[in-house]
Amino acid sequence: MDDETARTGAELAPDAWAALLAPRLAQFAAVARHEHVTRAAQQLGMPQPTLSRSLARLEADLGVALFARQGRAVRLTRAGVAFRDAVERALAEVERAAESVRLEADPGSGRIAFGFLHTLGWETVPGLLREFRADHPRVRFQLVQTYGEAMLERLRAGALDLCLTSPLPDEPGLVVRRLDEQRLRLVVPAGHRLAGRRRARLAEVASDPFVTLEPGYGLRRITDTLCAEAGFAPRIAFEGEEAETLRGLVAAGLGVSLLPPPAVPRRGVTELDVVGQRAVREIGLAWLDGQPDAAPVAAFKRFLLSRAGRLLLGAQGGAS
Template sequence: MSHEKEDAQLAAELAPALALLGALAETANITRAAEVLGMPQPTASRRLAALAERVGAPLTVPAGRGVRLTKVGALLAASAERALTTLAGGLRQVRAEIDPERGRVVLGFLHLLGRSLVPELVRGFRASHPHVRFGLVQGSRQDVLDRLHGGEIDLALVSPPPADGALTTVVLAEEELFLAVPSGHRLAGRRRVRFAELAGDDFVLHEPGYGLRRITDELCAEAGFRPSVAFEGQESDTVRGLVAAGLGVALLTRFAPEPPAGVVELPLTPRVAREIALVWPAADPLTPAVRAFRDHVLEWPGSNGLEWSGEISGDPGDPR
């Protein structure tokens, strides 16, 4: 066994007794050290003797009516103090994390949802939980789901909802999607458009991994053609700007209160909509703060033109 492995094994064995060394460094008396730790004096003496035997050197020597640490004991006591300080800091973080009024929520979401939906949800929650902290993570649908699986985020707002048994999914709302075309496009004057009519057009698409890209690809496949990709982007505003420049058409959400100059939004027939879902790991327990925010989102009445639903899929049993 290497020295590193031996040291790691020894450290694991010594850990339960380190608090005793720290107390001895402060009190210089086994009886008082035992009182500080809330243990009987004989237990403290036996633990100290066992620790010295395992280390292979005396840790204390008599000093008057008390004891003093040997050089070996002082070295271990100093390490114990640092370790216990670190542990105490970790415990403070844990208490803050599990405090429903002072915990932290890491929310992942799609870029477009950060414009109004996420701020509205967070503002409404902070009205009754003013001390809860938030970490906000934006990204593509796939990036957000990967981070959710990896434990980097607690909850995610994504679209379309994932079909993943490891996740609990609540479909929150439905949002209609529109075809965005340049104002000079041949279809710009139409009241409604069928997707099959776009077979010969250039498309401005989101990059792979984004929900709107997946929906667009599926609609093209259903219509019997593969899209001619003129440009790819990450932000819907960038995609819309490229449409305004006459560089292609795109499937996008409605731009409120009205489309920017150079863009015409056309409803599709049959109607096309995307579902927005709240997602969290089915097997992992949620901290009180995360659970409180999740419940707030599920009870939110909805706005921003979204049709709020709240249908649970995935694991319907939620013991958290």
């Protein structure tokens, strides 16, 4: 008897049973269904003596008799009946899980978990999905729309296959490809002292209150960096979670903001080009380094990378 067989239930850690028993569960289920070792061995494509030894080890590991033997025929004991019911449920769940992941990897009808920043969802992402689905009509998408750091956390955890993000992360374990960039604008209320102009320097609003996204959002980091380059720290009056809400706060005269162009022009604000600085944000595609792609994910990745340099072409929305 080997060391594993000699272990008792009390000596096994709670999570060790699955690793110890899993290879034998399908064998047990087959014998339980046939109530005959030889017929079960034929179904499993294994020698009958090997199957008999496997069942004996299973009973020894559990410390309970699962079968009452009558030559080659067997019948389940009371403990065997209870164990069979649990094993059948477990094997059925494994079968469902295996079928699910197989379908997700199917080139024609698999599933892609795709994340993107908030305002990309207004116009850019729907257009991309429409174009991709024209050639892949049965591919399904799980869409996750959130801010940059939360999305990268999901990517690191394996909950996303791909994501569109900004600014571009630079960290081990992630692969990032730049796709496009978007010019940011200084947004001021319609009655602001700069509202009659077409362009301005950020330093000209150093004394104004700012409305910005909350810390953790990519655009907030870019705003803080650009203001620091202009020689000041922005005086934050309001923090929000969505770019169009910020634009509404500006329209209400509550401050100024640095935002991407709107999907739909908004009344009550003036949008100025920022001069003297490179006020842009890069949009990139990120995925986990070394993670093999299922066929639909690989197809969508190729599709997005082919749009490098023109992701936002024809769309006024951007990432948040």
